[in-house]
Amino acid sequence: MKKFLFCFSLFLTGCGTTPYSDDYAEHTNTLTNGFIPETELTLAFIDENVDLRGVYNQNDTVDSTQMLYVDAVGGSAGAAGLIGQLIAHSFIIDSQRDEKLQAQQMEAxxxxxxxxxxxxxxTLSGLVQDPNANLIPFELAKDETVRIKPIFFSDREFNRPYLTAIIWVPSNETGHNGKPLVKYRNLIQVHGDILTDDKIERLKNSDQALMVEILSALLNKTIAVVEKEMTGHYSVEDKNPQTYFIESNSRKKVVRGVIVEETCQDRVIKDLRSWVIVVPSQSLCTS
Known part of the structure:
Protein backbone atom coordinates (compact mmCIF):
# COMPACT_ATOMS: atom_id res chain seq x y z
CA MET A 1 0.00 0.00 0.00
CA LYS A 2 2.75 2.43 0.94
CA LYS A 3 4.62 1.55 -2.23
CA PHE A 4 1.50 2.22 -4.30
CA LEU A 5 0.90 5.60 -2.67
CA PHE A 6 4.53 6.57 -3.17
CA CYS A 7 4.34 5.74 -6.89
CA PHE A 8 1.04 7.56 -7.19
CA SER A 9 2.50 10.68 -5.58
CA LEU A 10 5.38 10.57 -8.08
CA PHE A 11 2.81 10.39 -10.88
CA LEU A 12 1.12 13.54 -9.59
CA THR A 13 4.46 15.29 -9.28
CA GLY A 14 5.28 14.36 -12.85
CA CYS A 15 2.00 15.81 -14.05
CA GLY A 16 2.93 19.14 -12.51
CA THR A 17 6.05 19.44 -14.66
CA THR A 18 4.13 19.57 -17.94
CA PRO A 19 4.69 22.93 -19.71
CA TYR A 20 1.65 25.18 -19.66
CA SER A 21 2.70 27.79 -22.21
CA ASP A 22 1.97 27.83 -25.93
CA ASP A 23 5.59 28.69 -26.78
CA TYR A 24 6.77 25.10 -26.32
CA ALA A 25 6.58 22.07 -28.60
CA GLU A 26 7.89 18.52 -28.50
CA HIS A 27 9.39 17.47 -31.83
CA THR A 28 7.32 15.02 -33.88
CA ASN A 29 8.04 13.87 -37.43
CA THR A 30 6.06 11.17 -39.24
CA LEU A 31 6.23 12.82 -42.67
CA THR A 32 6.97 10.57 -45.63
CA ASN A 33 10.78 10.50 -45.93
CA GLY A 34 10.86 12.98 -43.04
CA PHE A 35 10.42 16.11 -45.17
CA ILE A 36 8.23 17.89 -47.73
CA PRO A 37 9.48 18.24 -51.33
CA GLU A 38 10.36 21.85 -52.18
CA THR A 39 7.85 21.91 -55.06
CA GLU A 40 5.04 21.03 -52.64
CA LEU A 41 5.97 23.27 -49.70
CA THR A 42 3.45 25.87 -48.54
CA LEU A 43 3.39 27.85 -45.30
CA ALA A 44 0.60 29.70 -43.53
CA PHE A 45 0.36 31.91 -40.44
CA ILE A 46 -2.54 30.72 -38.28
CA ASP A 47 -3.51 34.39 -37.84
CA GLU A 48 -2.14 37.79 -38.76
CA ASN A 49 -1.72 39.24 -35.27
CA VAL A 50 1.75 40.27 -34.11
CA ASP A 51 2.05 38.44 -30.78
CA LEU A 52 4.59 40.27 -28.61
CA ARG A 53 5.36 39.22 -25.04
CA GLY A 54 7.69 40.21 -22.26
CA VAL A 55 10.38 37.83 -21.04
CA TYR A 56 10.04 36.64 -17.47
CA ASN A 57 11.79 34.19 -15.20
CA GLN A 58 9.78 31.00 -15.69
CA ASN A 59 10.11 29.79 -12.12
CA ASP A 60 6.81 28.04 -11.54
CA THR A 61 7.52 26.76 -8.02
CA VAL A 62 4.90 27.66 -5.45
CA ASP A 63 4.99 27.83 -1.69
CA SER A 64 4.14 24.66 0.16
CA THR A 65 0.40 24.17 0.48
CA GLN A 66 -0.53 22.71 3.84
CA MET A 67 -3.00 19.84 3.57
CA LEU A 68 -3.99 17.30 6.18
CA TYR A 69 -4.75 13.87 4.77
CA VAL A 70 -7.61 12.51 6.88
CA ASP A 71 -8.18 8.78 7.46
CA ALA A 72 -5.29 8.00 5.13
CA VAL A 73 -5.49 4.23 5.29
CA GLY A 74 -7.43 3.00 8.28
CA GLY A 75 -10.47 5.30 8.04
CA SER A 76 -13.71 4.68 6.22
CA ALA A 77 -12.49 6.38 3.04
CA GLY A 78 -9.52 4.05 2.82
CA ALA A 79 -7.08 4.23 -0.09
CA ALA A 80 -9.70 5.61 -2.48
CA GLY A 81 -10.31 8.53 -0.16
CA LEU A 82 -6.61 9.25 0.11
CA ILE A 83 -6.19 9.12 -3.65
CA GLY A 84 -9.03 11.63 -3.99
CA GLN A 85 -7.30 13.93 -1.52
CA LEU A 86 -3.99 13.58 -3.38
CA ILE A 87 -5.66 14.46 -6.69
CA ALA A 88 -7.35 17.48 -5.12
CA HIS A 89 -4.03 18.61 -3.68
CA SER A 90 -2.38 18.24 -7.10
CA PHE A 91 -5.08 20.38 -8.71
CA ILE A 92 -4.56 23.07 -6.06
CA ILE A 93 -0.80 23.14 -6.74
CA ASP A 94 -1.38 23.27 -10.52
CA SER A 95 -3.84 26.13 -10.11
CA GLN A 96 -1.38 28.08 -7.96
CA ARG A 97 1.36 27.45 -10.51
CA ASP A 98 -0.84 28.69 -13.35
CA GLU A 99 -1.75 31.82 -11.42
CA LYS A 100 1.91 32.54 -10.65
CA LEU A 101 2.98 32.13 -14.29
CA GLN A 102 0.10 34.29 -15.46
CA ALA A 103 1.02 37.02 -12.98
CA GLN A 104 4.67 36.88 -14.05
CA GLN A 105 3.71 37.13 -17.72
CA MET A 106 1.41 40.10 -17.07
CA GLU A 107 4.18 41.87 -15.17
CA ALA A 108 6.67 41.19 -17.97
CA THR A 123 0.29 42.25 -39.55
CA LEU A 124 2.62 39.30 -39.97
CA SER A 125 2.20 39.30 -43.75
CA GLY A 126 3.07 42.98 -43.79
CA LEU A 127 6.41 42.17 -42.16
CA VAL A 128 7.36 39.61 -44.79
CA GLN A 129 9.90 40.98 -47.28
CA ASP A 130 10.56 37.96 -49.49
CA PRO A 131 8.02 37.85 -52.35
CA ASN A 132 9.17 34.31 -53.15
CA ALA A 133 8.30 32.92 -49.71
CA ASN A 134 6.00 29.92 -49.86
CA LEU A 135 3.34 31.71 -47.81
CA ILE A 136 -0.35 31.36 -48.59
CA PRO A 137 -3.41 32.72 -46.76
CA PHE A 138 -4.54 30.46 -43.96
CA GLU A 139 -7.95 29.93 -45.55
CA LEU A 140 -6.16 28.33 -48.53
CA ALA A 141 -4.09 25.98 -46.38
CA LYS A 142 -3.95 22.36 -47.52
CA ASP A 143 -3.43 19.23 -45.46
CA GLU A 144 0.35 19.40 -45.97
CA THR A 145 0.62 23.16 -45.42
CA VAL A 146 3.00 24.03 -42.57
CA ARG A 147 1.18 26.06 -39.93
CA ILE A 148 3.26 28.77 -38.22
CA LYS A 149 2.58 30.54 -34.92
CA PRO A 150 5.30 33.20 -34.36
CA ILE A 151 5.71 34.78 -30.91
CA PHE A 152 8.03 37.76 -30.46
CA PHE A 153 9.76 38.29 -27.12
CA SER A 154 11.59 41.21 -25.51
CA ASP A 155 13.01 41.68 -22.05
CA ARG A 156 12.42 44.88 -20.12
CA GLU A 157 15.80 46.30 -21.21
CA PHE A 158 14.87 45.86 -24.91
CA ASN A 159 18.46 44.80 -25.60
CA ARG A 160 17.85 41.51 -27.43
CA PRO A 161 14.49 40.64 -28.98
CA TYR A 162 13.95 37.13 -30.28
CA LEU A 163 11.26 35.07 -31.94
CA THR A 164 9.93 31.63 -31.06
CA ALA A 165 7.78 29.93 -33.70
CA ILE A 166 5.76 26.77 -33.25
CA ILE A 167 5.34 24.98 -36.57
CA TRP A 168 3.25 21.92 -37.38
CA VAL A 169 1.60 19.87 -40.10
CA PRO A 170 -1.77 18.47 -39.01
CA SER A 171 -2.92 14.90 -39.40
CA ASN A 172 -6.40 13.61 -40.14
CA GLU A 173 -6.02 11.05 -37.37
CA THR A 174 -6.79 11.42 -33.67
CA GLY A 175 -5.11 9.87 -30.66
CA HIS A 176 -6.58 7.60 -28.00
CA ASN A 177 -7.60 10.68 -26.01
CA GLY A 178 -9.54 12.08 -28.96
CA LYS A 179 -7.09 14.90 -29.59
CA PRO A 180 -5.92 15.49 -33.18
CA LEU A 181 -2.48 14.17 -34.06
CA VAL A 182 0.18 15.92 -36.12
CA LYS A 183 2.49 14.64 -38.84
CA TYR A 184 5.13 17.16 -37.88
CA ARG A 185 5.69 19.59 -35.01
CA ASN A 186 8.72 21.56 -33.89
CA LEU A 187 10.02 24.75 -32.36
CA ILE A 188 12.13 27.34 -34.18
CA GLN A 189 13.89 30.07 -32.20
CA VAL A 190 15.65 33.01 -33.83
CA HIS A 191 17.80 35.34 -31.71
CA GLY A 192 18.47 38.85 -32.93
CA ASP A 193 21.58 40.95 -32.51
CA ILE A 194 22.18 42.76 -29.24
CA LEU A 195 20.76 46.24 -29.75
CA THR A 196 22.94 49.30 -29.29
CA ASP A 197 22.13 51.86 -26.63
CA ASP A 198 21.00 54.22 -29.38
CA LYS A 199 18.47 51.70 -30.74
CA ILE A 200 17.21 50.88 -27.27
CA GLU A 201 16.59 54.57 -26.63
CA ARG A 202 14.79 54.88 -29.95
CA LEU A 203 12.49 52.01 -29.02
CA LYS A 204 11.73 53.63 -25.69
CA ASN A 205 10.78 56.75 -27.64
CA SER A 206 8.35 54.74 -29.80
CA ASP A 207 10.36 54.63 -33.03
CA GLN A 208 7.96 52.46 -35.03
CA ALA A 209 10.17 52.28 -38.12
CA LEU A 210 12.91 50.66 -36.04
CA MET A 211 10.40 48.34 -34.42
CA VAL A 212 9.17 47.16 -37.81
CA GLU A 213 12.76 46.66 -38.96
CA ILE A 214 13.57 44.45 -35.95
CA LEU A 215 10.40 42.36 -36.14
CA SER A 216 10.66 41.97 -39.89
CA ALA A 217 14.26 40.75 -39.70
CA LEU A 218 13.36 38.13 -37.11
CA LEU A 219 10.28 36.93 -38.99
CA ASN A 220 11.92 36.72 -42.41
CA LYS A 221 14.85 34.79 -40.99
CA THR A 222 12.39 32.44 -39.30
CA ILE A 223 10.55 31.78 -42.57
CA ALA A 224 13.82 30.98 -44.35
CA VAL A 225 14.76 28.53 -41.58
CA VAL A 226 11.32 26.88 -41.62
CA GLU A 227 11.61 26.36 -45.39
CA LYS A 228 14.99 24.65 -45.02
CA GLU A 229 13.93 22.57 -42.03
CA MET A 230 10.75 21.32 -43.72
CA THR A 231 12.54 20.39 -46.96
CA GLY A 232 15.21 18.29 -45.24
CA HIS A 233 18.21 20.63 -45.47
CA TYR A 234 19.19 20.40 -41.79
CA SER A 235 20.72 16.96 -41.48
CA VAL A 236 22.50 15.97 -38.28
CA GLU A 237 23.86 12.66 -39.58
CA ASP A 238 27.55 11.97 -38.92
CA LYS A 239 27.81 15.04 -36.69
CA ASN A 240 28.77 14.90 -33.04
CA PRO A 241 26.83 17.15 -30.63
CA GLN A 242 28.76 19.90 -28.88
CA THR A 243 27.94 22.26 -26.05
CA TYR A 244 27.38 25.88 -27.06
CA PHE A 245 26.90 28.97 -24.96
CA ILE A 246 24.60 31.70 -26.23
CA GLU A 247 25.01 35.22 -24.90
CA SER A 248 21.44 36.23 -24.14
CA ASN A 249 20.32 39.24 -22.11
CA SER A 250 23.55 39.44 -20.09
CA ARG A 251 23.39 35.71 -19.36
CA LYS A 252 24.67 32.57 -21.02
CA LYS A 253 22.21 29.99 -22.27
CA VAL A 254 23.58 26.47 -22.69
CA VAL A 255 22.61 24.53 -25.83
CA ARG A 256 23.71 21.00 -26.68
CA GLY A 257 23.48 20.15 -30.38
CA VAL A 258 25.09 20.38 -33.80
CA ILE A 259 25.57 23.28 -36.19
CA VAL A 260 23.60 22.51 -39.36
CA GLU A 261 24.24 25.78 -41.20
CA GLU A 262 26.71 28.66 -41.04
CA THR A 263 26.39 32.06 -42.68
CA CYS A 264 28.40 35.24 -42.30
CA GLN A 265 25.93 36.49 -39.70
CA ASP A 266 24.45 33.42 -38.01
CA ARG A 267 24.87 29.87 -36.85
CA VAL A 268 21.93 27.47 -37.06
CA ILE A 269 21.91 24.78 -34.36
CA LYS A 270 19.70 21.71 -34.09
CA ASP A 271 19.69 20.76 -30.44
CA LEU A 272 19.14 17.38 -28.82
CA ARG A 273 15.36 17.96 -28.82
CA SER A 274 15.56 18.64 -32.59
CA TRP A 275 14.61 22.28 -32.02
CA VAL A 276 16.20 24.65 -34.54
CA ILE A 277 17.94 27.64 -32.95
CA VAL A 278 19.44 30.56 -34.88
CA VAL A 279 22.10 32.60 -33.10
CA PRO A 280 24.25 35.55 -34.27
CA SER A 281 27.80 34.31 -34.75
CA GLN A 282 29.30 36.80 -32.32
CA SER A 283 26.93 35.59 -29.57
CA LEU A 284 27.96 31.94 -29.79
CA CYS A 285 30.92 30.27 -28.13
CA THR A 286 31.93 26.77 -27.06
CA SER A 287 33.48 27.65 -23.73
Whole structure:
Protein backbone atom coordinates (compact mmCIF):
# COMPACT_ATOMS: atom_id res chain seq x y z
CA MET A 1 0.00 0.00 0.00
CA LYS A 2 2.75 2.43 0.94
CA LYS A 3 4.62 1.55 -2.23
CA PHE A 4 1.50 2.22 -4.30
CA LEU A 5 0.90 5.60 -2.67
CA PHE A 6 4.53 6.57 -3.17
CA CYS A 7 4.34 5.74 -6.89
CA PHE A 8 1.04 7.56 -7.19
CA SER A 9 2.50 10.68 -5.58
CA LEU A 10 5.38 10.57 -8.08
CA PHE A 11 2.81 10.39 -10.88
CA LEU A 12 1.12 13.54 -9.59
CA THR A 13 4.46 15.29 -9.28
CA GLY A 14 5.28 14.36 -12.85
CA CYS A 15 2.00 15.81 -14.05
CA GLY A 16 2.93 19.14 -12.51
CA THR A 17 6.05 19.44 -14.66
CA THR A 18 4.13 19.57 -17.94
CA PRO A 19 4.69 22.93 -19.71
CA TYR A 20 1.65 25.18 -19.66
CA SER A 21 2.70 27.79 -22.21
CA ASP A 22 1.97 27.83 -25.93
CA ASP A 23 5.59 28.69 -26.78
CA TYR A 24 6.77 25.10 -26.32
CA ALA A 25 6.58 22.07 -28.60
CA GLU A 26 7.89 18.52 -28.50
CA HIS A 27 9.39 17.47 -31.83
CA THR A 28 7.32 15.02 -33.88
CA ASN A 29 8.04 13.87 -37.43
CA THR A 30 6.06 11.17 -39.24
CA LEU A 31 6.23 12.82 -42.67
CA THR A 32 6.97 10.57 -45.63
CA ASN A 33 10.78 10.50 -45.93
CA GLY A 34 10.86 12.98 -43.04
CA PHE A 35 10.42 16.11 -45.17
CA ILE A 36 8.23 17.89 -47.73
CA PRO A 37 9.48 18.24 -51.33
CA GLU A 38 10.36 21.85 -52.18
CA THR A 39 7.85 21.91 -55.06
CA GLU A 40 5.04 21.03 -52.64
CA LEU A 41 5.97 23.27 -49.70
CA THR A 42 3.45 25.87 -48.54
CA LEU A 43 3.39 27.85 -45.30
CA ALA A 44 0.60 29.70 -43.53
CA PHE A 45 0.36 31.91 -40.44
CA ILE A 46 -2.54 30.72 -38.28
CA ASP A 47 -3.51 34.39 -37.84
CA GLU A 48 -2.14 37.79 -38.76
CA ASN A 49 -1.72 39.24 -35.27
CA VAL A 50 1.75 40.27 -34.11
CA ASP A 51 2.05 38.44 -30.78
CA LEU A 52 4.59 40.27 -28.61
CA ARG A 53 5.36 39.22 -25.04
CA GLY A 54 7.69 40.21 -22.26
CA VAL A 55 10.38 37.83 -21.04
CA TYR A 56 10.04 36.64 -17.47
CA ASN A 57 11.79 34.19 -15.20
CA GLN A 58 9.78 31.00 -15.69
CA ASN A 59 10.11 29.79 -12.12
CA ASP A 60 6.81 28.04 -11.54
CA THR A 61 7.52 26.76 -8.02
CA VAL A 62 4.90 27.66 -5.45
CA ASP A 63 4.99 27.83 -1.69
CA SER A 64 4.14 24.66 0.16
CA THR A 65 0.40 24.17 0.48
CA GLN A 66 -0.53 22.71 3.84
CA MET A 67 -3.00 19.84 3.57
CA LEU A 68 -3.99 17.30 6.18
CA TYR A 69 -4.75 13.87 4.77
CA VAL A 70 -7.61 12.51 6.88
CA ASP A 71 -8.18 8.78 7.46
CA ALA A 72 -5.29 8.00 5.13
CA VAL A 73 -5.49 4.23 5.29
CA GLY A 74 -7.43 3.00 8.28
CA GLY A 75 -10.47 5.30 8.04
CA SER A 76 -13.71 4.68 6.22
CA ALA A 77 -12.49 6.38 3.04
CA GLY A 78 -9.52 4.05 2.82
CA ALA A 79 -7.08 4.23 -0.09
CA ALA A 80 -9.70 5.61 -2.48
CA GLY A 81 -10.31 8.53 -0.16
CA LEU A 82 -6.61 9.25 0.11
CA ILE A 83 -6.19 9.12 -3.65
CA GLY A 84 -9.03 11.63 -3.99
CA GLN A 85 -7.30 13.93 -1.52
CA LEU A 86 -3.99 13.58 -3.38
CA ILE A 87 -5.66 14.46 -6.69
CA ALA A 88 -7.35 17.48 -5.12
CA HIS A 89 -4.03 18.61 -3.68
CA SER A 90 -2.38 18.24 -7.10
CA PHE A 91 -5.08 20.38 -8.71
CA ILE A 92 -4.56 23.07 -6.06
CA ILE A 93 -0.80 23.14 -6.74
CA ASP A 94 -1.38 23.27 -10.52
CA SER A 95 -3.84 26.13 -10.11
CA GLN A 96 -1.38 28.08 -7.96
CA ARG A 97 1.36 27.45 -10.51
CA ASP A 98 -0.84 28.69 -13.35
CA GLU A 99 -1.75 31.82 -11.42
CA LYS A 100 1.91 32.54 -10.65
CA LEU A 101 2.98 32.13 -14.29
CA GLN A 102 0.10 34.29 -15.46
CA ALA A 103 1.02 37.02 -12.98
CA GLN A 104 4.67 36.88 -14.05
CA GLN A 105 3.71 37.13 -17.72
CA MET A 106 1.41 40.10 -17.07
CA GLU A 107 4.18 41.87 -15.17
CA ALA A 108 6.67 41.19 -17.97
CA UNK A 109 4.20 42.46 -20.58
CA UNK A 110 3.63 45.63 -18.58
CA UNK A 111 7.40 46.26 -18.53
CA UNK A 112 7.45 46.46 -22.35
CA UNK A 113 4.10 48.21 -22.76
CA UNK A 114 5.72 51.02 -24.76
CA UNK A 115 6.27 48.52 -27.58
CA UNK A 116 2.63 47.52 -27.92
CA UNK A 117 1.57 50.84 -29.37
CA UNK A 118 4.01 50.26 -32.23
CA UNK A 119 2.68 46.78 -33.09
CA UNK A 120 -1.08 47.24 -32.74
CA UNK A 121 -1.66 47.94 -36.44
CA UNK A 122 0.98 45.58 -37.83
CA THR A 123 0.29 42.25 -39.55
CA LEU A 124 2.62 39.30 -39.97
CA SER A 125 2.20 39.30 -43.75
CA GLY A 126 3.07 42.98 -43.79
CA LEU A 127 6.41 42.17 -42.16
CA VAL A 128 7.36 39.61 -44.79
CA GLN A 129 9.90 40.98 -47.28
CA ASP A 130 10.56 37.96 -49.49
CA PRO A 131 8.02 37.85 -52.35
CA ASN A 132 9.17 34.31 -53.15
CA ALA A 133 8.30 32.92 -49.71
CA ASN A 134 6.00 29.92 -49.86
CA LEU A 135 3.34 31.71 -47.81
CA ILE A 136 -0.35 31.36 -48.59
CA PRO A 137 -3.41 32.72 -46.76
CA PHE A 138 -4.54 30.46 -43.96
CA GLU A 139 -7.95 29.93 -45.55
CA LEU A 140 -6.16 28.33 -48.53
CA ALA A 141 -4.09 25.98 -46.38
CA LYS A 142 -3.95 22.36 -47.52
CA ASP A 143 -3.43 19.23 -45.46
CA GLU A 144 0.35 19.40 -45.97
CA THR A 145 0.62 23.16 -45.42
CA VAL A 146 3.00 24.03 -42.57
CA ARG A 147 1.18 26.06 -39.93
CA ILE A 148 3.26 28.77 -38.22
CA LYS A 149 2.58 30.54 -34.92
CA PRO A 150 5.30 33.20 -34.36
CA ILE A 151 5.71 34.78 -30.91
CA PHE A 152 8.03 37.76 -30.46
CA PHE A 153 9.76 38.29 -27.12
CA SER A 154 11.59 41.21 -25.51
CA ASP A 155 13.01 41.68 -22.05
CA ARG A 156 12.42 44.88 -20.12
CA GLU A 157 15.80 46.30 -21.21
CA PHE A 158 14.87 45.86 -24.91
CA ASN A 159 18.46 44.80 -25.60
CA ARG A 160 17.85 41.51 -27.43
CA PRO A 161 14.49 40.64 -28.98
CA TYR A 162 13.95 37.13 -30.28
CA LEU A 163 11.26 35.07 -31.94
CA THR A 164 9.93 31.63 -31.06
CA ALA A 165 7.78 29.93 -33.70
CA ILE A 166 5.76 26.77 -33.25
CA ILE A 167 5.34 24.98 -36.57
CA TRP A 168 3.25 21.92 -37.38
CA VAL A 169 1.60 19.87 -40.10
CA PRO A 170 -1.77 18.47 -39.01
CA SER A 171 -2.92 14.90 -39.40
CA ASN A 172 -6.40 13.61 -40.14
CA GLU A 173 -6.02 11.05 -37.37
CA THR A 174 -6.79 11.42 -33.67
CA GLY A 175 -5.11 9.87 -30.66
CA HIS A 176 -6.58 7.60 -28.00
CA ASN A 177 -7.60 10.68 -26.01
CA GLY A 178 -9.54 12.08 -28.96
CA LYS A 179 -7.09 14.90 -29.59
CA PRO A 180 -5.92 15.49 -33.18
CA LEU A 181 -2.48 14.17 -34.06
CA VAL A 182 0.18 15.92 -36.12
CA LYS A 183 2.49 14.64 -38.84
CA TYR A 184 5.13 17.16 -37.88
CA ARG A 185 5.69 19.59 -35.01
CA ASN A 186 8.72 21.56 -33.89
CA LEU A 187 10.02 24.75 -32.36
CA ILE A 188 12.13 27.34 -34.18
CA GLN A 189 13.89 30.07 -32.20
CA VAL A 190 15.65 33.01 -33.83
CA HIS A 191 17.80 35.34 -31.71
CA GLY A 192 18.47 38.85 -32.93
CA ASP A 193 21.58 40.95 -32.51
CA ILE A 194 22.18 42.76 -29.24
CA LEU A 195 20.76 46.24 -29.75
CA THR A 196 22.94 49.30 -29.29
CA ASP A 197 22.13 51.86 -26.63
CA ASP A 198 21.00 54.22 -29.38
CA LYS A 199 18.47 51.70 -30.74
CA ILE A 200 17.21 50.88 -27.27
CA GLU A 201 16.59 54.57 -26.63
CA ARG A 202 14.79 54.88 -29.95
CA LEU A 203 12.49 52.01 -29.02
CA LYS A 204 11.73 53.63 -25.69
CA ASN A 205 10.78 56.75 -27.64
CA SER A 206 8.35 54.74 -29.80
CA ASP A 207 10.36 54.63 -33.03
CA GLN A 208 7.96 52.46 -35.03
CA ALA A 209 10.17 52.28 -38.12
CA LEU A 210 12.91 50.66 -36.04
CA MET A 211 10.40 48.34 -34.42
CA VAL A 212 9.17 47.16 -37.81
CA GLU A 213 12.76 46.66 -38.96
CA ILE A 214 13.57 44.45 -35.95
CA LEU A 215 10.40 42.36 -36.14
CA SER A 216 10.66 41.97 -39.89
CA ALA A 217 14.26 40.75 -39.70
CA LEU A 218 13.36 38.13 -37.11
CA LEU A 219 10.28 36.93 -38.99
CA ASN A 220 11.92 36.72 -42.41
CA LYS A 221 14.85 34.79 -40.99
CA THR A 222 12.39 32.44 -39.30
CA ILE A 223 10.55 31.78 -42.57
CA ALA A 224 13.82 30.98 -44.35
CA VAL A 225 14.76 28.53 -41.58
CA VAL A 226 11.32 26.88 -41.62
CA GLU A 227 11.61 26.36 -45.39
CA LYS A 228 14.99 24.65 -45.02
CA GLU A 229 13.93 22.57 -42.03
CA MET A 230 10.75 21.32 -43.72
CA THR A 231 12.54 20.39 -46.96
CA GLY A 232 15.21 18.29 -45.24
CA HIS A 233 18.21 20.63 -45.47
CA TYR A 234 19.19 20.40 -41.79
CA SER A 235 20.72 16.96 -41.48
CA VAL A 236 22.50 15.97 -38.28
CA GLU A 237 23.86 12.66 -39.58
CA ASP A 238 27.55 11.97 -38.92
CA LYS A 239 27.81 15.04 -36.69
CA ASN A 240 28.77 14.90 -33.04
CA PRO A 241 26.83 17.15 -30.63
CA GLN A 242 28.76 19.90 -28.88
CA THR A 243 27.94 22.26 -26.05
CA TYR A 244 27.38 25.88 -27.06
CA PHE A 245 26.90 28.97 -24.96
CA ILE A 246 24.60 31.70 -26.23
CA GLU A 247 25.01 35.22 -24.90
CA SER A 248 21.44 36.23 -24.14
CA ASN A 249 20.32 39.24 -22.11
CA SER A 250 23.55 39.44 -20.09
CA ARG A 251 23.39 35.71 -19.36
CA LYS A 252 24.67 32.57 -21.02
CA LYS A 253 22.21 29.99 -22.27
CA VAL A 254 23.58 26.47 -22.69
CA VAL A 255 22.61 24.53 -25.83
CA ARG A 256 23.71 21.00 -26.68
CA GLY A 257 23.48 20.15 -30.38
CA VAL A 258 25.09 20.38 -33.80
CA ILE A 259 25.57 23.28 -36.19
CA VAL A 260 23.60 22.51 -39.36
CA GLU A 261 24.24 25.78 -41.20
CA GLU A 262 26.71 28.66 -41.04
CA THR A 263 26.39 32.06 -42.68
CA CYS A 264 28.40 35.24 -42.30
CA GLN A 265 25.93 36.49 -39.70
CA ASP A 266 24.45 33.42 -38.01
CA ARG A 267 24.87 29.87 -36.85
CA VAL A 268 21.93 27.47 -37.06
CA ILE A 269 21.91 24.78 -34.36
CA LYS A 270 19.70 21.71 -34.09
CA ASP A 271 19.69 20.76 -30.44
CA LEU A 272 19.14 17.38 -28.82
CA ARG A 273 15.36 17.96 -28.82
CA SER A 274 15.56 18.64 -32.59
CA TRP A 275 14.61 22.28 -32.02
CA VAL A 276 16.20 24.65 -34.54
CA ILE A 277 17.94 27.64 -32.95
CA VAL A 278 19.44 30.56 -34.88
CA VAL A 279 22.10 32.60 -33.10
CA PRO A 280 24.25 35.55 -34.27
CA SER A 281 27.80 34.31 -34.75
CA GLN A 282 29.30 36.80 -32.32
CA SER A 283 26.93 35.59 -29.57
CA LEU A 284 27.96 31.94 -29.79
CA CYS A 285 30.92 30.27 -28.13
CA THR A 286 31.93 26.77 -27.06
CA SER A 287 33.48 27.65 -23.73
Missing amino acids: NQAISVLYGMTANL
